[in-house]
Amino acid sequence: MRKKKPVEFEVADAKELKLVCIAYEAIQKIRILTANKIDGTADAYHIPKKRVAKLHELFDVKLKEQEKSLIPLLNSYGSIHPVWVEWLSHVKGIGPVLWASMLSIIQDINRFPTISKMYAYFGLSSMYYKCECAEGHKHLMMHDPIDRKDLCNVLKDDKGHKCNAKFTNVEKVEHKAPHRTAGYIVHWNPTAKTLAWKTANTLFMCGGKYKTQIFDHYKEKIAASNKDMPKMHIHNRALRKLAKIFLSHLWTKWRELEGLPADKPYSVAYKGEEYIAPIIDD
Numbered sequence: 001m002r003k004k005k006p007v008e009f010e011v012a013d014a015k016e017l018k019l020v021c022i023a024y025e026a027i028q029k030i031r032i033l034t035a036n037k038i039d040g041t042a043d044a045y046h047i048p049k050k051r052v053a054k055l056h057e058l059f060d061v062k063l064k065e066q067e068k069s070l071i072p073l074l075n076s077y078g079s080i081h082p083v084w085v086e087w088l089s090h091v092k093g094i095g096p097v098l099w100a101s102m103l104s105i106i107q108d109i110n111r112f113p114t115i116s117k118m119y120a121y122f123g124l125s126s127m128y129y130k131c132e133c134a135e136g137h138k139h140l141m142m143h144d145p146i147d148r149k150d151l152c153n154v155l156k157d158d159k160g161h162k163c164n165a166k167f168t169n170v171e172k173v174e175h176k177a178p179h180r181t182a183g184y185i186v187h188w189n190p191t192a193k194t195l196a197w198k199t200a201n202t203l204f205m206c207g208g209k210y211k212t213q214i215f216d217h218y219k220e221k222i223a224a225s226n227k228d229m230p231k232m233h234i235h236n237r238a239l240r241k242l243a244k245i246f247l248s249h250l251w252t253k254w255r256e257l258e259g260l261p262a263d264k265p266y267s268v269a270y271k272g273e274e275y276i277a278p279i280i281d282d
């Protein structure tokens with residue numbers, strides 16, 4: 001039997017994992033950019049495909065190897081995590097890289113005492129606040145800053161001094177998902193939001209039970225109650241629902257495995273929405 005190659009570096013915690021994820025994503029970004037630029041320019045210069053393939057081997061194929069060499073590091077922490085062992089390793093579509101990204105972003109499930117707090121962090125809430133401080137800084141916030149006596153956190157100089165002005169103008173926007181808007185500082189984590197959409201897309205593409213039992217179900221429901229809605233819009237709404245349900249499952253499983261209280265989402269507990277338990281494919 002072939003011996004498994006030992007991992008060069010054992011990731012000790014979620015913070016170290018974050019560093020490995022940053023490296024992985026940075027290499028991936030450069031690899032894709034390199035490949036695209038080579039192709040684009042080679043086309044314009046009419047360079048023969050064979051020659052171009054050789055250049056790909058020298059540049060982006062090597063970067064791909066670099067990228068791959070980081071997977072055992074990502075795995076060294078992710079694969080022993082109880083959420084992976086007990087649940088996610090049995091969900092079609094969630095691989096070690098995607099799981100490592102989630103782990104490195106969430107780090108500690110204690111940060112989110114309620115599922116709504118997690119939705120807010122991932123930019124998946126259905127309401128937000130358009131706010132302005134006395135100095136005119138504009139924010140899209142996930143809670144009412146006047147209620148919480150929050151002060152404006154915009155940096156005023158490079159010494160770390162903050163604006164600290166009170167919020168004077170707050171408008172609550174309901175039944176609408178927040179989006180990046182020019183001139184506004186956002187109070188969700190854009191990386192987390194991208195990851196949530198990427199996860200939903202992957203679950204959809206893989207066609208496992210998250211697609212057949214959740215996405216398809218909601219797509220039908222949304223289409224039935226919005227007869228004139230464009231198909232793409234229905235698809236995106238169902239995908240958003242899939243992202244939220246998957247996140248709620250992740251939150252519940254993770255908290256249960258750590259012995260923390262895990263209440264059902266507000267929409268299930270108080271609004272009579274159906275409860276769907278975490279799903280496994282095998």
Ligand SMILES: [Zn+2]
Pocket residue numbers: 133134135136137152153154163164165
């Ligand atoms: Zn301000």
